[in-house]
Amino acid sequence: MTQATPTGASAAAASPTAASTTRDRLLDAAAGLFYREGVGIGVEALCREAGVSKRSMYQLFGSKDEVLAASLERIAPAHQAFLVPAADDRPARARILHVFERLEELAARPDFRGCPFVSVTAELKAPDHPASLVARRCKDTLTAFFAEEAERAGADDPALLARQLTVTFDGSGVRAVMQGRGLDGLAVTTARTLLDAAGVDDA
Amino acid sequence: MTQATPTGASAAAASPTAASTTRDRLLDAAAGLFYREGVGIGVEALCREAGVSKRSMYQLFGSKDEVLAASLERIAPAHQAFLVPAADDRPARARILHVFERLEELAARPDFRGCPFVSVTAELKAPDHPASLVARRCKDTLTAFFAEEAERAGADDPALLARQLTVTFDGSGVRAVMQGRGLDGLAVTTARTLLDAAGVDDA
Numbered sequence: 099m100t101q102a103t104p105t106g107a108s109a110a111a112a113s114p115t116a117a118s119t120t121r122d123r124l125l126d127a128a129a130g131l132f133y134r135e136g137v138g139i140g141v142e143a144l145c146r147e148a149g150v151s152k153r154s155m156y157q158l159f160g161s162k163d164e165v166l167a168a169s170l171e172r173i174a175p176a177h178q179a180f181l182v183p184a185a186d187d188r189p190a191r192a193r194i195l196h197v198f199e200r201l202e203e204l205a206a207r208p209d210f211r212g213c214p215f216v217s218v219t220a221e222l223k224a225p226d227h228p229a230s231l232v233a234r235r236c237k238d239t240l241t242a243f244f245a246e247e248a249e250r251a252g253a254d255d256p257a258l259l260a261r262q263l264t265v266t267f268d269g270s271g272v273r274a275v276m277q278g279r280g281l282d283g284l285a286v287t288t289a290r291t292l293l294d295a296a297g298v299d300d301a
Numbered sequence: 302m303t304q305a306t307p308t309g310a311s312a313a314a315a316s317p318t319a320a321s322t323t324r325d326r327l328l329d330a331a332a333g334l335f336y337r338e339g340v341g342i343g344v345e346a347l348c349r350e351a352g353v354s355k356r357s358m359y360q361l362f363g364s365k366d367e368v369l370a371a372s373l374e375r376i377a378p379a380h381q382a383f384l385v386p387a388a389d390d391r392p393a394r395a396r397i398l399h400v401f402e403r404l405e406e407l408a409a410r411p412d413f414r415g416c417p418f419v420s421v422t423a424e425l426k427a428p429d430h431p432a433s434l435v436a437r438r439c440k441d442t443l444t445a446f447f448a449e450e451a452e453r454a455g456a457d458d459p460a461l462l463a464r465q466l467t468v469t470f471d472g473s474g475v476r477a478v479m480q481g482r483g484l485d486g487l488a489v490t491t492a493r494t495l496l497d498a499a500g501v502d503d504a
Binding site for chain 1: 337338339341414415418419420422423424426428429433436437440461464465467468469470471472473475476478479480481487488490491494495497498
């Protein structure tokens, strides 16, 4: 799993200009640091980790809050690519369970600190913070994937099932963090139970 | 709901000595402040809010970390009393659903910032922190309640059902925080689905 971690720490900077390279380096460092240490990290520590001057940071972003929001935007595509399968011809059930299998993989890692979007929201305690809004949008993308697959599979109530699966995803992540250990199949098993109840089978 | 809030802010100080009164005042203020603002709150702000001198704080506790852990210990009984029903003659299913109905009540409040035990753990990012250990123990108490009731109801796999219900409880709390709104029955509905699947009916 070198191409996509929940913190986006290994996302490659692909931009041609010096400014965008600085921006990417700052955001990658920020994503990793916020994930490991929390959103309380100061600008000083952030710039040190990124190897970027404060002056450069403030030329690119108005505030640390903006850096935090942009760092979540930056990790979102890799995060989603790791969790959500690309188009394939598997049944909806298998494609949904794929997400939970990936979560189990992440949750078993010693450096797992939960879903980065959940963590940032829990830490900020401010639903209208720009980073909370990014986090919500990223979470809604996952719910939309579940809803689309549930619809395709003819689930009894696709929107409800999608919300239930999101609750299971986030509750499982929380459990792994609180117990300080992997999930041992709990996320996949619970998702299966909900899929069964909604009439989403292997067909 | 004046007798028990998730932050324990209204827990009455009932101790007879001045030292324990100071301790309780400090812990009540700490619980409320940490819940609203996060664990990054400094000792200065904490003592100001509690109306306690730093000297008094350090006479009672070795560090802010100890205050944090003790504040969770202090709110735990009221928190549990609010969520978990006292002994009664209702079927296990109704007693389990009671917890989710209470969660829906909490999640609809504008000052809801999620389960305080989940929040602290997510913020600390340190599974061995004394407060993370208290939080885990409090969460395990809820899981144990679910397991006991599931066992009594003859669930197929009481321990698994209890973990699934805990995941649903925590995932629902996270969802309310991330969406910035109440759950509209999602927690209760999901718990019902899991109870049905495990064969826990109204009998």
